[in-house]
Amino acid sequence: MNEVVLSTHQLTKNYGKLCAVNQLNLEVKRGQIFGMLGPNGSGKTTTLGMLMGVTNPSSGSFSWFGEPATHHTRKKIGAVLEHPIFYPYLSGQKNLELNAMIKGADPNNIPQVLKTVDLTLRKDDKYRTYSLGMKQRLAIASALVSDPIILILDEPTNGLDPMGIAEIREIVKRIADDGKTIILASHLLDEVQKVCTHFAVLRKGKLMHSGPVDDVGKGEETVEVMAYHDDLGVLLQEFVGSGPIKKENGVFQVMMKDGYHSQDLNRFLFERGIVTSHLTTKKKSLEKQFLEILAEAH
């Protein structure tokens, strides 16, 4: 499972004086759901454009499956960059047939992928009559049509309503369960934290951070405590594991020192005869970490 599917080496793209992607080194392994995070204009799409052969790199290199990329490697990748792109005068079905022809995929896959994205009923309607959500779903269908090893999705929930976003998230999770490698570019941090196993943060074309999502907030724990006791605040300060304590809406938020966890705090309170009515462990959210990473860069 540790096979490297994508690696980039000093990948760079300059537009005149503007450096859109700056000496990027990335590695994605098989089975990872790899989130690419970054503010708008941080170089996510430019990077993916280079990886998919539509943008010529200024310098540096990349390889798919350990080999230098050709158009043949792209056939093994399903990718949607920025917006769904289809022939507006063709039906969804015909558009997918065309994708399958280009990718050299079996057209018999089409009914299955249409079912995956729930478009079977509208398959014979022209693409231009589709709603934005349907267009996004057709794009995912076209990426899946060749049963690719890797899926690249760039802002797949852009411009969708909450229901559309939920639908796409479900589809992505289902695909991930099939064991495919997914590269997901997004600025929706919540999205990435829910779906991804690994993530990288880009800013102004530079890689700021790269690592597993599980590592986010490691070694730093905040415990939310509530109890029907007047001196709870004082008691909490007596606990040896307590760091700074904040009170918000009647809930105490205790930043734990290294090596102390919520069960230690719970035991401490219980021994003093206090039963908590609310106790939650909070890891640092990806959003917080993301903002920290971006702030460090300044």
Add this chain to the structure above:
Amino acid sequence: MLHLLQIDLKKMTSYRTFWVICGLYFLTLGFTTASGMEILKWIASKFEDFGSSLNVNRIPLYHFPDIWQNLIWVSGLFKLVLAIMVVISITNEYQYRTLRQNIIDGMSRWEFVLSKVLTNVMLSLMSVGMLLLIIIVTGLIYTPELSAMDMITGSEFLFAYFLEIFAFLSYALMLGVFVQRSGLTIVLLMLSHMIEAIIKLNLFRESLEPSIGWLKQFFPLESITNLVSLPFPRYAFQEIQDTVSITAVLIALGWAFLFNYFSYLKLKRADI
């Protein structure tokens, strides 16, 4: 190769504009070339209005071997319609950004250009096939005394016709790749001959004409026109070029190659 042609045809065959333009092209081409006798009769009737007479049967418009060059020259006038179709086909790919998605899906840039060039070859061959049919049928009907020799003489114009169409479609494709917007490309395409004529007019002033006048034949659009020269002055007892000039073929071939090569070069270097 066939696979690439199929891909491009798949894009076009569900596109109504494609059928309308191609339908109009082949209909007007067919009707015009087949109704030359009617046109002659109409001209003759106009002559009579002015008190002179013209015996249409003495003009061997549809007689082998004249028919080859006559009909092929007339057909060449319609190639602009086909070229506009080619412009729409390529500029759509830019407008809808489907070119980008085609590359993402695994086409190489070379394959993309080739798929368009192959469609151009097919459209040119269809024009040739259609004309061959009309020439054989009308020639057999109107030629008073048939001889195999007469029928074959002049058939080399068919190849010149193919090259004429193909080179012009290649030019249209290149224009589309460079300009990328359909309206502007079509206007430029229609003005091309005029622009080239103006350039030649300014370049080759009368004093220079004898020394470097021969350079004219190397101009791209002139090279396409030179493949089949205007045949009708021969009926007014003037000298005409009534064979296909090898030089003209070589120059036009060179341009056809360059047009497509430039398209590829532009596409290869572009971020799309």
